[in-house]
Amino acid sequence: MTAPDGTRQKPRQLTELGDVHDFLDEVRLRPGMWLPDSSLQHLDSMLVGYRVALAVHGTAEDFDFWNPGCQGPFAEWLWKRLDRHSSLGWAAEIEREAEASNTPAVELFFSLLDEYRAERSQPKG
Numbered sequence: 001m002t003a004p005d006g007t008r009q010k011p012r013q014l015t016e017l018g019d020v021h022d023f024l025d026e027v028r029l030r031p032g033m034w035l036p037d038s039s040l041q042h043l044d045s046m047l048v049g050y051r052v053a054l055a056v057h058g059t060a061e062d063f064d065f066w067n068p069g070c071q072g073p074f075a076e077w078l079w080k081r082l083d084r085h086s087s088l089g090w091a092a093e094i095e096r097e098a099e100a101s102n103t104p105a106v107e108l109f110f111s112l113l114d115e116y117r118a119e120r121s122q123p124k125g
Contacts, residue, residue: 019061020050024113031106038106040091064116065090077116 009029017023027034027043035042047065054061055068064074075090086093094112098105 020047020063020065021117023050024110028110035106038104040095040105040109043106043109044089044091074113074116077119078112081112081115 009025011026011029012022014023017026031038034046044065051063051066053059054063064072066072066075070076071089078090078093079085082093082097084093091109094109095105097103098108101108
């Protein structure tokens, strides 16, 4: 991954990561290491495990990808963005979109994630 100043970002130790978005930045940097066959289903499973670990350890963190009883804010945003809803989850739907547009699924996921994060960081009003 390249930083805004054009330098190549280096991998960090897991102990240096502060939240799920830091973790996803590491996945973006080396997707082949984290995601067998570039599968977003594997990423979804890892993120569910991340959320479970937060609950088990009583750690408070905003988590956009899954919460017990709902698919999470990212999925809700994605359904509006794609103008449809799916019970299959965000990973399956992004993989479908990627196949239809002949785009690598991991690339499409990170593009959508960047869009989601940019929209969430804009002031409301």
